[in-house]
Amino acid sequence: MLRLEDVSVSYGEVPALHRLSIEVDAGEMVALIGANGAGKTTTLNTISAILKPSSGRIWFEGERIDQCEPERIVELGILHVPEGRRVFTGLTVEENLAVGTTRWRRRGMSMAGDIERVYKLFPRLQERRNQLAWSLSGGEQQMLALGRALMARPKVLLLDEPSLGLAPNITQEVFRTVRELNEAGLTVLLVEQDAYAALRISRRGYVLETGRVALHGNCSDLRRDVRIQEAYLGK
Numbered sequence: 001m002l003r004l005e006d007v008s009v010s011y012g013e014v015p016a017l018h019r020l021s022i023e024v025d026a027g028e029m030v031a032l033i034g035a036n037g038a039g040k041t042t043t044l045n046t047i048s049a050i051l052k053p054s055s056g057r058i059w060f061e062g063e064r065i066d067q068c069e070p071e072r073i074v075e076l077g078i079l080h081v082p083e084g085r086r087v088f089t090g091l092t093v094e095e096n097l098a099v100g101t102t103r104w105r106r107r108g109m110s111m112a113g114d115i116e117r118v119y120k121l122f123p124r125l126q127e128r129r130n131q132l133a134w135s136l137s138g139g140e141q142q143m144l145a146l147g148r149a150l151m152a153r154p155k156v157l158l159l160d161e162p163s164l165g166l167a168p169n170i171t172q173e174v175f176r177t178v179r180e181l182n183e184a185g186l187t188v189l190l191v192e193q194d195a196y197a198a199l200r201i202s203r204r205g206y207v208l209e210t211g212r213v214a215l216h217g218n219c220s221d222l223r224r225d226v227r228i229q230e231a232y233l234g235k
């Protein structure tokens with residue numbers, strides 16, 4: 001469904017990704033793990049066209065997308081929830097969700113059903129529907145960022161560090177919801193600093209080291225790999 005082939009990306013003269021090849025099949029949840037600076041965020045930013053690769057190709061459902069503009073990527077159904085949950089802090093919860101509907105509202109569809117679906121997933125957002133987003137807790141802002149992406153009816157979610165800065169019980173709630181969404185058919189590419197959690201909820205995983213794929217495979221195999229246990233799982 002989504003395929004990166006030999007993708008290289010640099011920040012000016014500084015290389016960040018070196019001939020990276022990763023693949024995500026329809027309906028899969030795939031984890032991207034690795035140390036700080038390994039290139040995980042750069043990979044997501046490149047898929048969503050915030051960054052342009054210096055070489056390589058990116059395909060989505062058979063269409064080449066590495067030269068597309070970010071708006072086209074959203075239109076195709078690839079939704080990025082960036083690190084640091086960037087919600088519009090001066091808008092209410094519901095206004096934030098409405099911003100997410102741009103992809104399909106032009107076709108004259110109602111958004112009421114989509115908002116209800118988000119509220120069903122995250123009842124706290126419904127309780128706070130008229131509250132300004134700045135007044136939400138970190139966990140609620142993460143839910144809102146996720147909910148806003150869902151409003152665009154994505155085919156693929158690119159999730160960057162959803163657990164960052166959240167209390168363990170809130171992290172679990174967010175992961176549980178992501179898992180449910182995946183089980184309902186949504187494809188997910190998950191970047192996560194918590195390698196243990198990422199490898200537990202995903203089906204396959206890639207380990208990045210200095211912009212390259214160092215290892216990849218089924219998460220159950222990766223969890224048993226001694227190199228992963230020593231480097232990322234604290235064993």
Ligand code: ATP
Nearest residue numbers: 011014015016034035036037038039040041042043
């Ligand atoms: P983290 O978990 O710390 O975000 P990461 O795996 O997501 O790490 P990236 O943020 O993708 O890693 O960074 C990959 C490399 O690119 C690193 O060497 C980083 O220093 C560099 N880099 C990232 N952003 C920029 C930037 N805006 N300008 C210059 N170099 C950058």
